[in-house]
Amino acid sequence: MPNTSPTPIKNAIEIRNLSFFYGTFKGLKDVNLNIAENKVTAFIGPSGCGKSTLLRTLNRMYSLYPGQRAEGEINLYGTNILDKKTGLEPVACASGHGVPKAHTFPHVHLRQHRFRCSPL
Ligand SMILES: Nc1ncnc2c1ncn2[C@@H]1O[C@H](COP(=O)(O)OP(=O)(O)O)[C@@H](O)[C@H]1O
Numbered sequence: 001m002p003n004t005s006p007t008p009i010k011n012a013i014e015i016r017n018l019s020f021f022y023g024t025f026k027g028l029k030d031v032n033l034n035i036a037e038n039k040v041t042a043f044i045g046p047s048g049c050g051k052s053t054l055l056r057t058l059n060r061m062y063s064l065y066p067g068q069r070a071e072g073e074i075n076l077y078g079t080n081i082l083d084k085k086t087g088l089e090p091v092a093c094a095s096g097h098g099v100p101k102a103h104t105f106p107h108v109h110l111r112q113h114r115f116r117c118s119p120l
């Protein structure tokens with residue numbers, strides 16, 4: 001008899017108590033969210049509710065901008081990417097941000113980025 005039990009959902013990202021600041025303005029307040037592996041997740045909401053801010057936090061793009069900071073945890077397969085000790089490479093490898101310029105590793109040609117990324 002075939003096994004009909006559903007495949008358990010594995011979280012790729014677990015966001016815990018995430019707040020985000022543009023200077024003194026709090027753009028995100030205590031976000032708690034799981035994002036499943038191999039599923040499509042959409043952020044839907046009215047303009048200004050924080051969709052773009054959340055995305056920029058997930059790939060740490062904000063860290064390029066002085067005065068912007070995040071508090072809380074974003075655990076990517078168990079590694080808190082907001083921890084200063086976590087390098088940008090696991091973030092860049094998992095996030096696949098489509099940009100025409102190499103923001104994350106400005107010193108590395110785009111063609112070389114994929115060679116720095118091994119499967120998680
Ligand atoms: N660069 C910024 N400086 C200050 N506040 C910002 C900046 N970008 C966005 N915000 C504010 O953060 C909040 C969330 O904005 P945003 O993430 O762009 O919302 P959405 O993408 O859902 O429209 C809004 O109040 C917005 O005005």
Ligand SMILES: [Mg+2]
Binds near residue numbers: 051052053
């Ligand atoms: Mg937006």
